[in-house]
Amino acid sequence: TAMRQWQLAIAETMLDDEIPAEAILATITGINNEVHRRVLADAITALENDGWGTPPLPFSFLVLGSSGRMENFLDTDQDNALIIGEPEPNSREATQTYFIAFAERIADGLAASGFPHCKGNMMGTSPVWRKTADEWRRQIRTWVRRKEPVLLMNCDALLDMSHVAGHEHLAKDLHRDLLDMVRREPGFLRALYGIEEDHGVGLDWLGRLAREKDDFGSVAELNLKLKGLLPLIEGARLLAVSTGLTETSTVARFRKLCKVGVIHEDTMADLIFAFRMIAARLLRHQIAMRQLPGSSPIRVAHASMSRAQQAALRAALRDIARFRSQLPSLLESAAMRAVEVRAQD
Incomplete structure (x- = not known):
């Protein structure tokens, strides 16, 4: 895509100028994050035009993995998640329906913009990666306590989370609680090291x-x-x-x-x-x-x-x-x- 060619040219110039690699990766990631923000804005507008209204609750759109670390290279797919505010009991189903449609529009928009769908389905379209703040905390608590390899890898990805759009306080609060849970759970870090030791x-x-x-x-x-x-x-x-x-x-x-x-x-x-x-x-x-x-x-x-x-x-x-x-x-x-x-x- 034109964006990839632009990123490639920027990276080449920065390398020739001997700019530290982390600054080059952060520049590439910054461009990617801006594309994500535009795709999100377009998704909100499209849903409103289709009669869905505006987002019914505050949300935070997160990027994970290398995107969360601001370390994207020139070949990156989608790794993202959604944190949603707490709905009223009588509006939970309608809220869930909106954010499912929202996540699908985002995933398709990102794919059309040069970010392939994640092969491991680590995207807001998956209910594992799209939850209310309280649901996220309950899920993380389960991951941390069970310490199964796939759940440890999920924690690993989430530890590199970064807020891209929406209400940042949701991301900051969850990241703080995640760090607290993994540090306080006996044996968690040892288990995480165990799956990465080799x-x-x-x-x-x-x-x-x-x-x-x-x-x-x-x-x-x-x-x-x-x-x-x-x-x-x-x-x-x-x-x-x-x-x-x-x-x-x-x-x-x-x-x-x-x-x-x-x-x-x-x-x-x-x-x-x-x-x-x-x-x-x-x-x-x-x-x-x-x-x-x-x-x-x-x-x-x-x-x-x-x-x-x-x-x-x-x-x-x-x-x-x-x-x-x-x-x-x-x-x-x-x-x-x-x-x-x-x-x-």
Whole structure:
């Protein structure tokens, strides 16, 4: 789409100007969020023109995952949710009917604007991701207590929530309560770490860049999203949540974790450098994909990097691996602090 081409040109210019990668990702996400706001406004107008009236209650439209962290790359689908104010008992059904139609209009409008429907159905069209504020709290409480893998992943996505349109206080209140619930539930952070523990970096046992498996064995490519950024993003989120921080972007989380004494300043610098370098490499790859239709947006060929670039990437991945190895002890310290918080209540 024209918007994607515009974003691509902006990203390329910012990379050439050596703008930090997190600022480039935030710019891309900001453009995406503005498109979301326009789609929401159009949905409200269309529903009113069709005789539905205006939204019957306050609402907050949330984006989740990379959108919530302000870390969209040039290929992003829909990850969103709706928080709705509390209806009167006699208007609950009518309110629900309106917001179902509202969510469907939004999803279709976003799809037409270049944001494919989420394959995992993490959208306001799903009743799991469209609830009143009180229903959200009851659902989150169930997720946190049951600690099943799929429910832990739902919590993970919600922890990166960001308000885009509507009444922001609904989002702020829910995010605060979510953080409080996950910190106070015994064993929750340990369980969340448990499903992410095996998410290692893209190095083989000799410290070389790993190869991706395919139908014929392996190929000299590396999935920089899953084997580079994901272990870093997950670690930052786990530590930030365990410490009660409200920041959602990865770089902001590392800065705040350093400020409150959870990680050392040199560790913060290494991890932010690793994030910036890998994100910039991934952006460069996605820009180059213009000439290579059908290429993976997240798998980068070893041969596309110079020897110096490969060496720098290996060093960054080693820093991330070292950080991941320290996570259990860092989380244990955070768990002790959470016990102290509960004891004070």
